[in-house]
Amino acid sequence: MIQVEDLHHGFKGTDILRGVNLRVESAETLVIIGRSGGGKSQLLRLIASLAKPRRGRIFIDRQDWVPLEERTLTPLRKKIGILFQNAALFDSMTVYENVAFPLAISGRNSKRDIRGRVEEALKLVSLEGHGHKKPGEISGGMRKRAGLARAIIDRPSIVLYDEPTAGLDPVIADSINNLILKLSEQFHVTSIVVTHDMVSAYKVADRIGMLYEGKILESGTPAEIQNSQNPVVQKFIQGRSDVLVDI
Template identity: 60%
Template sequence: MIEISRLCKSFKGVPVLQGVDLEAAESERLVIIGGSGCGKSVLLRHIAGLLKPDSGSVKIDGQELTTLSERELNPIRKKIGVLFQGAALFDSLDVFHNVAFSLLEERSVNESEIRDRVEEALDVVGMNGQEHKKPGELSGGMRKRVGLARAIIHRPRIMLYDEPTTGLDPQIADSINRLILKMSNHFHVTSMVVTHDMVSAYLVGSRIAMLHQGKILVSGSPDEIQRNINPVVQHFIRGISEERDQELFGTNGNPSGATQVAKD
């Protein structure tokens, strides 16, 4: 469903993606982990057709995105729903208009269908009856739900989630994770989830890939990732800083300490 090969992107001469190879099969839930600033959001934006790479290929359902014009991209973008980092709602619009936004722009859909589709989307995320609230009146978890309702309004076949649980308390984060699983199990969407939250990664991921220094360092089932002996992977998934590694194991930059942790 998603095929990325040798994807490269630099900003002002600074390389961010340096040959990313990644695939996601239909209905798969692929989680992308990696340190802050390593290019996870940039990668998602390429898949959503919102950024053009310097080189490399992004195929959705067999179709190459990178050579398409803005107009040609439109029908493909409808297959892809994106829950942006921070939900990215319009503060001046109420929930109804935030969710309906892209349908209202389209003009081909009539008013009663728009109402039905918004109701359906709000129903999926458990936000019915909140249509008239403004984003400022909602909690972080509710905002994410509205962002998700907006993302599924075109009944996408692919869902991209950028840090869906960041900043939420563990229970609300769990309810968002359940929604991601629901989208996958009930609607068979292919999901790509960018997260720092390892609880969420293990729960929602059928596969986890780690982006590091512009490339996919490892990819495997949650179990395989937990057992991976690469110290970079172990440090990340266990949240061990370099300073703590030195304190604990006196490795002085020697990564064997992390390998020790992996064996515990």
């Protein structure tokens, strides 16, 4: 369970997040939508405790992570898997080594066990046969899938996805959506997905929350969001702009 209370965060004196409140139940998938630069990725970083908020509290399984020090947080982060927007693969390692990293570093798994699980994870994201390549030798979409395999290989109870389908073709994007659903249904993973992709949002979400001007403006099931009377929400989900461009 994830609970965020009155979260404020920003840069150089300007708050991007101005009092975010949200709650994600166990095995639930919350999709956060909102305009670029609105602080969605920052919100994920704060939930993963990769940054400290200026104000507010973040409860992961009823424990407030905000006051905890880095050394205390380090082992706790095993609960969370993160798919970064640009995958953030270690460029000195191969795809295989990247995916194996969470298992290898813990020192608890045999080489045989690691090999089996890495091959399974690579198959899950359609990357079989690419394990020997370096991140620089594969496409952006493949890097993202490798990042996803790395995020989920140690079976975290919470997964945070930052733009999981951005830059992927519709078929691969749909396979990623199916994977998010599968993780939620079969392994009861609690998920927060940040995306602009409304097709993906409607498919994977149990609830959708719209982040607007630093707060969750509206939250509800995909059907509720689609039928929202709020003009800001409607404009976003329909992709309408008021700005006219003369050509």
